[in-house]
Amino acid sequence: MNHKAVSALIGYVLLIGLAVTMSGVIYAWLKFYVQEPFPEESCPEVSLVVTDYNCSQGILNLTVQNRGRFALKGYTVKINNGTGDFSLFMIKSSYNYVQSPMDPGARTTALFNFSQYRKIDAIETEAIRSFTSAGKPVLCENSVARQSLENCD
Numbered sequence: 001m002n003h004k005a006v007s008a009l010i011g012y013v014l015l016i017g018l019a020v021t022m023s024g025v026i027y028a029w030l031k032f033y034v035q036e037p038f039p040e041e042s043c044p045e046v047s048l049v050v051t052d053y054n055c056s057q058g059i060l061n062l063t064v065q066n067r068g069r070f071a072l073k074g075y076t077v078k079i080n081n082g083t084g085d086f087s088l089f090m091i092k093s094s095y096n097y098v099q100s101p102m103d104p105g106a107r108t109t110a111l112f113n114f115s116q117y118r119k120i121d122a123i124e125t126e127a128i129r130s131f132t133s134a135g136k137p138v139l140c141e142n143s144v145a146r147q148s149l150e151n152c153d
Contacts, residue, residue: 043140045069048127050145051107055152058115063107064125071101074128074137077110081117120152 045068052063060079066072102108114120127143 042142043068043070043127043129044142046072046127046129046140046143048072048075048125048143048145050123050125050147053123053149053152055114055120055149058113060112060114060120060123060152061109062112062123063109065107066102066104066127068127068143069104070129071103072127073101073130076124076126076128076137076139077112078124078126079114079117079120080122080124081119114152118153120149122146122148 047067049065049067050062051065054061062077064075124144124146126145127140128137129140130138132138
């Protein structure tokens with residue numbers, strides 16, 4: 001009898017089993033390190049516009065206006081300090097809640113500390129339409145607006 005073929009088959013089965021087990025362990029370990037993104041939905045007729053900004057001594061004074069047709073619960077603000085990637089630098093957690101709904105045409109002003117980043121070249125805003133039952137904001141994917149800023153050193 002030829003037992004060499006059986007031992008090779010057992011070796012392959014063990015190798016594949018080990019690979020599957022290792023991938024499961026690595027997935028379970030990395031799952032805790034990766035944050036789930038905020039949920040997004042398509043929000044037709046939502047428009048959030050930066051109407052004014054002022055930078056001094058590491059503080060960004062930002063005024064935004066809801067020019068859409070629906071009330072908003074808040075907005076996110078992301079900054080770029082020249083790297084080209086907006087997702088790396090977030091101010092004030094990653095979102096700014098408005099105390100009461102931002103009705104169409106309403107303006108709101110907020111202060112953000114950016115001193116740890118030294119400068120801001122551009123910002124990106126995105127409207128928050130509502131919140132999930134777990135309290136996470138639901139972002140409007142079609143309301144992302146980018147704007148270059150000057151003299152924000």
